[in-house]
Amino acid sequence: MxxxxxxxxxxxxxxxxxxxxxxxxxxxxxxxxxxxxxxxxRYERDGFVFDTGPSLLTLPQVFADLELGLDPVPLDPVVRHVFADGTVLDSASDPAVFRERIAAVMGAGAAADWERFWRRARRIWAASWRSVLRRPVSPASLAALSWRLADLRAVAPGRSLRALGYRHLRDPRLRMLLDRYATYAGADPRRAPAALAAVPYAELAFGGWYLxxxxxxxxxxxxxxxxxxxxxxxxxxxxxxxxxxxxxxxxxxxxxxxxxxxxxxxxxxxxxxxxxxxxxxxxxxxxxADRSLAGFVLLLGVRGRTPALAHHTVFFPSYYDAEFDAVFGDPGAGRPARPASDPAVFVTRANDPATHPDGDEAWFVLVNAPPHGTGWAAVDWQRPGLAAAYAEHVLAVLARRGLDVRDRLRFLEWRTPADLAAATGAPGGAIYGTxxxxxxxxxxxxxxxxxxxxxxxxxxxxxxxxxxxxxxxxxxxxxxxxxxxxxxxxxxxxxxxxxxxxxxxx
CATH class of the missing domain: 3.50.50.60 (FAD/NAD(P)-binding domain)
Known part of the structure; x- marks a missing residue:
């Protein structure tokens, strides 16, 4: 033994x-x-309960052999996407239903584009599952992948997720939707590998779940x-x-x-x-040293109900690249990382009576942020007044996007990357490592x-x-x-x- x-x-x-x-x-x-x-x-206050980390379960099948007795509930929509022009697009785990929803709000051409992208994402997922995700990585395993030419073409080493989006998707809103999946790996979509298209495929083909x-x-x-x-x-x-x-x-x-x-x-x-x-x-x-994104979090106890919100709702800015320029910084241009002034805002609101008092809601609000630290790629999140000021700023951004909750708050708390680093030992509060x-x-x-x-x-x-x-x-x-x-x-x-x-x- x-x-x-x-x-x-x-x-x-x-x-x-x-x-x-x-x-x-x-x-x-x-x-x-x-x-x-x-x-x-997990965090509790005044009858409100928050997940302070992941809020979406995907691929629950991989937990089956652990015999945990899980009883996950499927989400529909998996995510509600609210764009700056007012477009609302609900993602679905049924590919045909999602195409219909795209066609209804963006047109038949956008739906056809998504179908072409989806076929490519399916190939990337199959190659990743077959050759990468279940095996230890080593020079030998990567060499073996190079002999599987179909898998290598599907994964497209050297191509970015952004480039893949431009190749398949003409509607900038669909490209924005795809870009967000790079942040699941803590990365800039302009530099993240095209192989990350496996992430939306896994989420939308196998469903998003809640426990x-x-x-x-x-x-x-x-x-x-x-x-x-x-x-x-x-x-x-x-x-x-x-x-x-x-x-x-x-x-x-x-x-x-x-x-x-x-x-x-x-x-x-x-x-x-x-x-x-x-x-x-x-x-x-x-x-x-190339640390992933961190996150700035608001925990809100909210009076009343908000029908406009799904379980997960993301509110996009009009110009997404400004957020990536801010949170990743650009040493070549002399621009250090900084909190984004107009970030995408991700709101999780579980319709689960176990997580909030009757008639109220518990909101977990997340925006991408640079990790805590010094140097051009980090921000000192312990600087006096910074977290409080940014919390108010994020609430103001939500208000500009049509969701002003400031007069409904029972309480407001925040969690910075410095807090995550202290609680979990994650360097700088970066969420995903490299x-x-x-x-x-x-x-x-x-x-x-x-x-x-x-x-x-x-x-x-x-x-x-x-x-x-x-x-x-x-x-x-x-x-x-x-x-x-x-x-x-x-x-x-x-x-x-x-x-x-x-x-x-x-």
Whole structure:
């Protein structure tokens, strides 16, 4: 039986802990915070309950073999898009329904364009699922991809998501809709790889889902599953270093001065923190300095009901590029990163009585923001007065877009990238690690017995990708030698969770 220490109880850490426990390993998870879940956070005030991290579940099939007892509810629309000219477009998980909605508000030509793009996105998804998302990344695996010419043509290395949009979509509103998916990976669509077209395909082909009570219930289910399998989860137990001996890991140092011995260490921490702080490795730091977007968040307790809002509603500016120019900065032009003056505003309002008092609403409001720090690509979010002033500014932006909620507030709180960095250890409060990179840091570390799991490692950020990361790492580690053979993984069946699975689907 191998002793496994998992550093961090985020979704990736808990998912890999559960899988390794099933495989017969002795697993202990050390979490720096008082609660589990990592970025999948929860906040309560005056009867209002907020998900402070992800608010949308996609590809729920990838959680099936963890036996969490999830009961996700499909969302329609998945997202409501409100454009500056007043156009409202509701996305749907049925491709035919979404085409009809596009045709109704943008015309038959726009719908035909989307269908052409959709065929390309399907090829990108199939290639990604077949060759990238379920396998460890390595020079050998990338070389193998280069021999699959159809997959390579579909993924289109060297082409940006923006370029793909211009190739297929003539309506600037549809291109804006596509650009937003680059921000799911924390990236600028003008530089993000075209392979990110797999993200809207996965969301719209397999559906967007909500967990009653909030998405934080996923972390609670994972934690309960781990404990039922005999995993020890230790909160308020920061890890300060990863120990090695004779070229392999030997354990971890704890902030309280203790040492936890281990045959295997799985780091569910940001790759930058791992290779900069826990196990200094300058060679692995290359390419990790390009941090992803962070987010500035408002938590609003709102009086009354707002019929104009769907579960998720995004309000676009008239000129999206100004936001990207602001939040990413431009050192060549001498423009440092700064809060966007006219950002896209993403509002999550769950129609779930478990999340708000009767007759009121809990709003989670998100705008893209530079990470916290110094230098041209960051902003000092702890500068006195900045957060309060920007909170008022975001409310004013919403008012200009036709949703003035300022006289309906029961309370207003904000969360800055500095707050996320303090709560989760994410460097600068960046949400997704390296921004928009097609190839994330490898799951296998530079010394024997070290593995990386989570959104900053392969295959990337987002709940389903993090869970696939956990599956990859568990398979790399394998079953304990003294354990009985692992039970065969349950595969999702057509219709499970109400979603019909497509070819090449999870």
């Amino acid at each position: 191998s002793r496994v220490v998992v550093v961090g109880a985020g979704v990736g850490g808990l998912a890999v802990a559960a899988r390794l426990a099933v495989a017969g390993h002795e697993v202990v998870v050390h979490e720096r915070a008082e609660v589990v879940g990592g970025k999948l956070g 009653p009570g909030g998405l934080h219930t996923l972390a609670e289910a994972l934690s309960a599953r781990c404990r039922a399998l005999g995993v020890t989860v230790v909160p308020s137990s920061p890890v300060t270093a990863i120990r090695t001996a004779h070229g392999r890991v030997s354990g971890v140092d704890l902030a309280d001065g203790g040492v936890a011995p281990a045959d295997v260490v799985v780091a569910n921490a940001d790759a930058l923190s791992v290779y900069r702080d826990l196990l200094p490795c300058p060679g692995r730091l290359a390419g990790l 921004a928009g990179s097609l190839v994330r840091p490898r799951n296998r570390g530079p010394v024997d017995g070290l593995y990386l799991v989570g959104g900053s490692a392969h295959p990337g950020g987002g709940l389903p990708m993090v869970t696939l990361s956990a599956r990859i790492v568990a398979d790399l580690i394998g079953p304990a030698l003294t354990s009985s053979p692992r039970p065969r993984r349950a595969r999702s069946k057509p219709g499970e969770f109400g979603a019909a699975l497509r070819p090449n689907s999870p």
